[in-house]
Amino acid sequence: MIGAGAAGYFSAITCAEMNAENEVFIIEKTGKTLQKVSISGGGRCNVTNACFEPKALSLNYPRGEKELKSAFSRFQPKDTMQWFEERGVPLKIEPDNRVFPQSNNSQSIINALERAAQRAGVQVLLNSSVVSIVKHQGHFEIKLSSNNSIIAHKIIVASGGSPKASGLDWLKELGHEIISPVPSLFTFNIKDEALRSLSGISMDPVQLKIVGTKIETVGSILITHWGFSGPAVLKSSAFAARILAEKTYCFELEIKWLSGKSEDALRQELMNLKAANPSRQMQTGLPFQLPKRLLNYLLYKSGIEENASWQEVSKEALNRFIVSLLYDRYWAEGKTTFKDEFVTSGGVARPDINFKTMESKKVKGLYFAGEVIDIDGVTGGFNFQAAWTTGFIAGSAAAAI
Numbered sequence: 308m309i310g311a312g313a314a315g316y317f318s319a320i321t322c323a324e325m326n327a328e329n330e331v332f333i334i335e336k337t338g339k340t341l342q343k344v345s346i347s348g349g350g351r352c353n354v355t356n357a358c359f360e361p362k363a364l365s366l367n368y369p370r371g372e373k374e375l376k377s378a379f380s381r382f383q384p385k386d387t388m389q390w391f392e393e394r395g396v397p398l399k400i401e402p403d404n405r406v407f408p409q410s411n412n413s414q415s416i417i418n419a420l421e422r423a424a425q426r427a428g429v430q431v432l433l434n435s436s437v438v439s440i441v442k443h444q445g446h447f448e449i450k451l452s453s454n455n456s457i458i459a460h461k462i463i464v465a466s467g468g469s470p471k472a473s474g475l476d477w478l479k480e481l482g483h484e485i486i487s488p489v490p491s492l493f494t495f496n497i498k499d500e501a502l503r504s505l506s507g508i509s510m511d512p513v514q515l516k517i518v519g520t521k522i523e524t525v526g527s528i529l530i531t532h533w534g535f536s537g538p539a540v541l542k543s544s545a546f547a548a549r550i551l552a553e554k555t556y557c558f559e560l561e562i563k564w565l566s567g568k569s570e571d572a573l574r575q576e577l578m579n580l581k582a583a584n585p586s587r588q589m590q591t592g593l594p595f596q597l598p599k600r601l602l603n604y605l606l607y608k609s610g611i612e613e614n615a616s617w618q619e620v621s622k623e624a625l626n627r628f629i630v631s632l633l634y635d636r637y638w639a640e641g642k643t644t645f646k647d648e649f650v651t652s653g654g655v656a657r658p659d660i661n662f663k664t665m666e667s668k669k670v671k672g673l674y675f676a677g678e679v680i681d682i683d684g685v686t687g688g689f690n691f692q693a694a695w696t697t698g699f700i701a702g703s704a705a706a707a708i
């Protein structure tokens with residue numbers, strides 16, 4: 308295995324457990340194993356998601372949906388949960404379906420992986436960076452930056468995401484297409500002083516559209532002091548990762564604060580209220596609930612006084628208010644990394660891999676697992692699940708002599 312992350316460990320353990328005759332070792336460039344597992348999920352490790360239906364599960368992957376759907380029929384979140392629970396890690400499912408160790412500590416996951424690896428006889432070589440792989444007749448020569456070489460009969464590459472395409476040149480040299488990496492899972496920066504004063508407000512659900520694209524997500528949004536965050540934003544950033552990179556993260560987004568509400572129905576409701584209560588303060592008795600600060604901001608944007616009565620609201624102002632509620636547009640300039648979980652979109656092109664075995668179609672005996680592949684998911688434990696699933700399939704296939 309190349310890489311001592313989630314995918315490298317899982318494939319190494321699977322390979323060693325399936326065939327005791329295999330001599331399995333992990334080559335890791337840094338001095339530490341499972342570093343991302345350690346910091347994942349804010350130190351709690353969101354190990355998977357309790358979505359047990361392969362098709363529904365696969366919809367959480369902007370890149371890799373088709374390939375993972377069949378892979379999940381072989382190893383899915385139920386299997387992940389069973390795997391860890393059988394190895395002494397009780398898990399819990401949170402109300403939003405994210406799965407964590409009951410200990411709320413990623414160290415439980417690390418301990419289980421390290422114990423299982425040790426029991427299965429997996430060896431780990433630290434501080435050994437792979438710089439190239441040479442295929443010879445019947446074996447590989449793995450060249451390290453130290454100028455040493457290691458001979459292996461099969462290789463699973465689980466070296467994770469690379470922020471630069473050049474970081475994967477050693478895989479390109481073997482004939483693989485590399486999809487240039489771009490970040491995924493980030494929040495949007497909005498320069499709007501008035502919006503800043505709403506920092507801390509969250510709304511659930513809203514509909515979020517990236518203007519000029521077909522990308523639309525539904526979920527909760529959080530107003531921060533730099534712009535917008537929250538699940539709907541992170542999901543949009545993942546599905547639009549490539550488009551937004553091309554736009555250098557300058558784009559327009561549209562928020563429908565009243566998710567699912569039609570313009571006609573809203574207009575009718577507001578007109579009825581206006582006709583029935585002309586002298587009543589408009590703010591009281593609106594046919595929807597919004598946090599007061601947000602409502603006042605949208606009224607201000609529409610040119611309506613906070614304390615205006617219905618009769619003081621012109622038809623044009625009411626129209627502007629409807630537009631603010633349903634088609635509220637913001638210009639985003641830049642992104643901010645979401646610290647809890649971020650991934651790289653891009654990597655080894657999926658068509659170069661046989662997803663039944665995770666074997667390269669270009670180099671026999673070479674397999675891939677984890678984020679090194681052009682696969683990534685939204686937040687919620689989906690990225691680790693992709694690592695466990697591809698790691699399991701690669702480890703099983705490589706175990707066969």
Ligand SMILES: Cc1cc2nc3c(=O)[nH]c(=O)nc-3n(C[C@H](O)[C@H](O)[C@H](O)COP(=O)(O)OP(=O)(O)OC[C@H]3O[C@@H](n4cnc5c(N)ncnc54)[C@H](O)[C@@H]3O)c2cc1C
Pocket residue numbers: 309310311312313314315334335336337340341342343344346347348349352353354355435436437438465466467468646647648649650676677678679687688689690691692694
């Ligand atoms: C802060 C943070 C929090 C996250 N939280 C979650 C979460 O809660 N849930 C979730 O599902 N996902 C989460 N993710 C995403 C998840 O961590 C990754 O998708 C996952 O770790 C990918 O696993 P991997 O084994 O493919 O790669 P990695 O974990 O990146 O491991 C790759 C390993 O390969 C080594 N390596 C690289 N190149 C070489 C080389 N040439 N030679 C030798 N070794 C090499 C690296 O040093 C590294 O140790 C989070 C990510 C971040 C950054």
